[in-house]
Amino acid sequence: MLDEQQAQKLKPLLEELMRECDYVERRRHDPVEFAWEYKERLDRELVALLSSCLAYGRVELLKAGVKVILELLGPRPTLAVDEMGPDALAGELGEFVYRMTKGADVVDLLIAIRKVQSEYGSLEAAYASAPEDDHLSRASFLVQKLRAARVRDEFVRGLRYLLPDPADGSTCKRLHLFFRWMGRGPDGIDLGTWEVLDPADLIMPLDTHTSRLCRYIGLCDRKSTDLKAALEVTESLRMMDADDPLKYDFALCHLGISGSCIHKRSEEHCPSCPIESVCTL
Structure with missing residues (x-):
C-alpha cells in the first residue's frame, strides 16, 4: 500500500x-459497451450484470458470447425473459457454452435477475434493502438473493462462478465491475444508474x-x-x-x-x- x-x-x-x-x-473493447445500448433502467441492470458476470477470458470471445444471448433477448431483455420463461430460455440456450459457463447457468442467472427485480422493484432496491448498510454486506446480500432465485434446485459450480459472494473472501472482480458500472458516472464508460451506491465505497x-x-x-x-x-x-x-x-x-x-x-x-x-x-x- x-x-x-x-x-x-x-x-x-x-x-x-x-x-x-x-x-x-x-x-x-469492453463489455460495458452492451449496457449503454439500453435505455430502460431494468434492462440496463440485467444487461450490465449479465455482461459483467461473463467478463472473463479474452474480450473478443466474451463479447461474442454475450452478443449471442442479447440477440436472443431482443430490444427489451427484461420483457423477453418474462415472456419466454425458464423452459423456453433453456431450449434456446441449451447449446450455449462460453468456457466454463453453460446455457443452464445463463438461464439461472437471467431468471434470478428478473425474480429479484420483480420482488424489490430493481436490483438497486434489493441491494439497498440489506440489513447492514456497508457496501460489502449489501453486495453479499444481493448475491444471496440472486442465488436463491435460481431455477435449478442444485447450486452448481457454473452459477457459483458467475455469482461469487464477497463474504467468501475472493476478489469477486466481475461483481465489483458491475458495481463500478452502476455506481460511477455517467461518464461515457460507467453508467451511473444507481443512486444508492456512493462511488467512494466502490x-x-x-x-x-x-x-x-x-x-x-x-x-x-x-x-x-x-x-x-x-x-x-x-x-x-x-x-x-x-x-x-x-x-x-x-x-x-x-x-x-x-x-x-x-x-x-x-x-x-x-x-x-x-x-x-x-x-x-
Whole structure:
C-alpha cells in the first residue's frame, strides 16, 4: 500500500494515463459497451450484470458470447425473459457454452435477475434493502438473493462462478465491475444508474492481470489475488481521490487489454507509458 509521499508522486502519473486513454475506442473493447445500448433502467441492470458476470477470458470471445444471448433477448431483455420463461430460455440456450459457463447457468442467472427485480422493484432496491448498510454486506446480500432465485434446485459450480459472494473472501472482480458500472458516472464508460451506491465505497475489480500491474506501481504489496488485495489497492487509490477512487480503474485495466502493458520490460512498450517512472518491472 502507498504512503502519502508515494501517493502524491503517483497521482499526476495516473491522471496523465487517464488523459491519454482513448475512452471512445477502448469502450468498444469492453463489455460495458452492451449496457449503454439500453435505455430502460431494468434492462440496463440485467444487461450490465449479465455482461459483467461473463467478463472473463479474452474480450473478443466474451463479447461474442454475450452478443449471442442479447440477440436472443431482443430490444427489451427484461420483457423477453418474462415472456419466454425458464423452459423456453433453456431450449434456446441449451447449446450455449462460453468456457466454463453453460446455457443452464445463463438461464439461472437471467431468471434470478428478473425474480429479484420483480420482488424489490430493481436490483438497486434489493441491494439497498440489506440489513447492514456497508457496501460489502449489501453486495453479499444481493448475491444471496440472486442465488436463491435460481431455477435449478442444485447450486452448481457454473452459477457459483458467475455469482461469487464477497463474504467468501475472493476478489469477486466481475461483481465489483458491475458495481463500478452502476455506481460511477455517467461518464461515457460507467453508467451511473444507481443512486444508492456512493462511488467512494466502490472496491477495485481485481484479477490476476490488474493485480500484477497494481504491484508494479506500488498500489499493493500482497501477492495473493484476493479480497484483501482488492481492499489494499482501493485504499491506495483513495489516498489520491477519496470521493472517487475507481476513476483510475478503466485506464489501468485497459493497459493490459489493449496490449500496451505486456507484463515484462519492453523497449517497444515501456518508454511511452505514463506510469513508467514508478513501475518496478
